[in-house]
Amino acid sequence: MRQVLLATTNPGKVLEVRTVLRDVPVQLLTLADLPPIPEPEETGDTFEANARLKASYYAAAHAGVVVAEDSGLEIDALQGEPGVRSARYLSPHATYGERFAEIFRRLDGVPDAHRTARFVCALAVVDGTSVRFETRGVIEGRIAHTPAGTGGFGYDPIFVYPPLGCTLADAGDAKDAVSHRAHAFGAFARWWQGLE
Numbered sequence: 001m002r003q004v005l006l007a008t009t010n011p012g013k014v015l016e017v018r019t020v021l022r023d024v025p026v027q028l029l030t031l032a033d034l035p036p037i038p039e040p041e042e043t044g045d046t047f048e049a050n051a052r053l054k055a056s057y058y059a060a061a062h063a064g065v066v067v068a069e070d071s072g073l074e075i076d077a078l079q080g081e082p083g084v085r086s087a088r089y090l091s092p093h094a095t096y097g098e099r100f101a102e103i104f105r106r107l108d109g110v111p112d113a114h115r116t117a118r119f120v121c122a123l124a125v126v127d128g129t130s131v132r133f134e135t136r137g138v139i140e141g142r143i144a145h146t147p148a149g150t151g152g153f154g155y156d157p158i159f160v161y162p163p164l165g166c167t168l169a170d171a172g173d174a175k176d177a178v179s180h181r182a183h184a185f186g187a188f189a190r191w192w193q194g195l196e
């Protein structure tokens with residue numbers, strides 16, 4: 001069984017990815033399994049650019065296959081913000097509660113029909129210096145008027161997924177099958193199994 005380094009320390013992401021890949025013949029390592037490696041500066045202006053940047057950066061520091069993703073929330077009424085800056089929206093040290101409050105402030109008075117948004121996950125696989133595989137997972141929804149739910153992480157409490165009729169933070173185990181990360185890592189799993 002081949003090893004793959006998942007280039008993240010985010011425990012929520014690790015749990016989601018392990019769930020998606022539970023039946024895939026891969027030994028998943030994370031950055032927590034390695035000696036500390038300084039994080040790269042995410043300078044890309046697209047999710048894809050940042051995913052490639054991170055995968056290439058960690059592949060240079062770790063022999064073997066590296067998979068990295070960059071993901072975030074795009075809100076149409078905010079011209080795509082927070083976008084690639086989702087994890088650093090307002091400031092790298094802002095809480096999600098502070099980020100939610102700012103989003104609600106900016107969307108004050110905007111009706112549901114215009115609160116459309118999407119979660120995006122771009123994924124890149126690098127082996128040595130070569131990008132071997134790339135994909136993108138997207139889930140469409142809208143921004144709630146108040147946070148709801150205690151599951152998930154990040155922006156999940158304010159993202160309503162219409163087919164489930166609730167926020168992703170309220171979706172329970174159903175999130176594992178429908179999330180943007182599930183779509184991207186599902187595509188990775190199919191590609192990976194095709195190599196075996």
